[in-house]
Amino acid sequence: MKASARAMEDLCGIDPLVKIFCDLVSADTKSDPDSKTVPSTVGQLRLGAQISGILNGLGFSCVQEQNGVVMCQVPASAGLEDRPRLALIAHLDTAPDAPGDGVSPRLVRNYDGGVIELENGLATDSSICRELPSHKGDDIIVTDGRTLLGADDKAGVAVIMQILREIASDPSFRHPALCAVFSVDEEIGKSADLIDLGKVGCRYGVTVDGCEAGELDTATFNAEAALVEIKGRSVHTGTGYKALVNACELASRFMQMLPQDEKPENTMGQEGFFHVHEIRGDAALSRLKLIVRDFTEEGLSRRIGLLLRIADLMNAELGESRVKVTHFHQYSNMARPLEEHPEIVRMCLEAYRRAGIKPREISVRGGTDGSNLSNRGLPCPNIFTGALCCHGVHECLPVKSLHLSHDAVKALVGVAAEGGAA
Numbered sequence: 001m002k003a004s005a006r007a008m009e010d011l012c013g014i015d016p017l018v019k020i021f022c023d024l025v026s027a028d029t030k031s032d033p034d035s036k037t038v039p040s041t042v043g044q045l046r047l048g049a050q051i052s053g054i055l056n057g058l059g060f061s062c063v064q065e066q067n068g069v070v071m072c073q074v075p076a077s078a079g080l081e082d083r084p085r086l087a088l089i090a091h092l093d094t095a096p097d098a099p100g101d102g103v104s105p106r107l108v109r110n111y112d113g114g115v116i117e118l119e120n121g122l123a124t125d126s127s128i129c130r131e132l133p134s135h136k137g138d139d140i141i142v143t144d145g146r147t148l149l150g151a152d153d154k155a156g157v158a159v160i161m162q163i164l165r166e167i168a169s170d171p172s173f174r175h176p177a178l179c180a181v182f183s184v185d186e187e188i189g190k191s192a193d194l195i196d197l198g199k200v201g202c203r204y205g206v207t208v209d210g211c212e213a214g215e216l217d218t219a220t221f222n223a224e225a226a227l228v229e230i231k232g233r234s235v236h237t238g239t240g241y242k243a244l245v246n247a248c249e250l251a252s253r254f255m256q257m258l259p260q261d262e263k264p265e266n267t268m269g270q271e272g273f274f275h276v277h278e279i280r281g282d283a284a285l286s287r288l289k290l291i292v293r294d295f296t297e298e299g300l301s302r303r304i305g306l307l308l309r310i311a312d313l314m315n316a317e318l319g320e321s322r323v324k325v326t327h328f329h330q331y332s333n334m335a336r337p338l339e340e341h342p343e344i345v346r347m348c349l350e351a352y353r354r355a356g357i358k359p360r361e362i363s364v365r366g367g368t369d370g371s372n373l374s375n376r377g378l379p380c381p382n383i384f385t386g387a388l389c390c391h392g393v394h395e396c397l398p399v400k401s402l403h404l405s406h407d408a409v410k411a412l413v414g415v416a417a418e419g420g421a422a
């Protein structure tokens with residue numbers, strides 16, 4: 001079935017949450033892993049400034065930090081000043097994997113469960129987006145096929161902004177002190193370090209950055225990135241016999257020595273992986289970039305150890321040091337800090353129940369702002385936004401799921417107003 005621009009406009013006219021979402025996605029906030037600036041792109045600064053203006057206009061104290069992070073402090077309702085403060089966090093940037101400029105959302109009304117035809121001829125179906133069939137009958141926001149949608153994570157930003165708007169306009173909405181945080185450069189793994197936890201000043205928080213409705217992420221991967229630098233010896237091919245050492249060949253050999261069944265395309269559930277995502281170079285010098293993921297710290301160390309051993313083995317075979325592996329920490333699993341501070345997870349589960357949502361606690365095969373924030377002392381599980389098939393042109397957002405995300409976060413604010421879950 002076809003998606004329509006007109007239907008999207010009509011819905012924006014009657015649904016304030018969807019309207020906020022559509023306004024947010026019109027801003028290009030794609031982050032850039034190669035940028036040397038903080039934040040990595042100026043679009044994030046522009047959108048952050050706009051949001052600050054809106055929230056200050058509502059009467060809150062909202063500040064855009066030098067690094068682009070937007071923080072909005074919301075004082076507690078009268079009489080609830082002693083309740084622990086709650087942080088609500090979403091990220092402003094979109095993934096660098098697909099174009100993020102000129103996003104033009106379209107609406108599929110009453111989805112029939114079949115193929116969704118995007119405007120540019122591409123089609124989305126259950127082979128691309130596994131969760132689609134369960135959204136039969138829903139209205140679904142899709143792209144025009146040229147860009148990503150940006151529901152990751154502007155759906156989360158929209159949910160938090162809508163709740164702040166409700167707080168501003170409805171004195172009967174009881175809430176503890178809140179800090180809304182709109183972070184930058186999450187998609188390139190830099191955001192959590194840019195958030196000043198002293199300024200956030202909360203006992204616990206949530207990120208609103210998950211996927212399918214009902215999911216609550218309470219575990220993430222442990223993550224490292226690795227760089228393999230391979231030096232060859234460039235000799236004229238005509239006289240290369242026993243002299244030429246081809247760095248391209250060595251790069252290929254390094255990849256072949258990785259466990260072939262431990263790639264993202266061959267793993268699922270609790271299994272970790274190695275993922276070579278970039279190869280660059282020539283016969284003289286080649287570089288492989290990898291990400292390494294595992295749910296346990298021991299598993300991650302074992303994988304890094306394997307990379308180092310492969311390099312040692314190849315160097316021993318070559319009789320000289322040509323392969324070098326360096327690795328960097330990216331983020332850590334949030335499971336342990338959440339087990340040590342389970343209160344916020346209990347509160348989220350209670351909030352889902354109050355919002356009529358059956359919670360599914362899951363280990364997300366990725367990371368969130370909460371991965372590092374939880375390990376830095378702000379316990380921070382991840383609430384769903386409803387966004388599906390993120391980081392590409394097939395990204396979509398069932399409208400009902402977006403509203404459920406809003407209902408869950410609003411209910412959480414209510415639970416926090418009572419001082420937490422029993």
Ligand SMILES: [Zn+2]
Nearest residue numbers: 091152153209
């Ligand atoms: Zn995200």
